[in-house]
Amino acid sequence: MHAFDVLGDPVRRRILELLADGEQAAGAVTEVIRAEFGISQPAVSQHLKVLRDNGFAVVRQDGTRRLYAVGHAPLRDVDGWLDRFRRSWTPPLDALATEIARGKRERRLDQGESP
DSSP, X not given: OOHHHHHTSHHHHHHXXXXXXXXXXXXXXXXXXXXXXXXXXXXXXXHHHHHHHTTSEEEEEETTEEEEEEOXXXXXXXXXXXXXXXXXXXXXXXXXXXXXHHHHHHHHHHTTOOO
């Protein structure tokens, strides 16, 4: 499954948001997702399996609990793909930051403060 197919589902994106805050027990993830999306525990488990099978989530056993965390490799791949587009929006934002700084400096000078 392609990374964007995995990330295209709002439930899986929300699970990743939860995991971004740190390792989570499967039960805790299930509880939040069931409350927010109204889906069954088996459906949440299926979403966790898709994330795990595609490397977006990793799991470890802790006694009887399954603890999930974000898997970083696929996210690095997505970030690399986005990087070529990032260049198109970064320069305009840098220019905006320069203009804001220039305006602040001019206001200080107008108020008689030293640069």
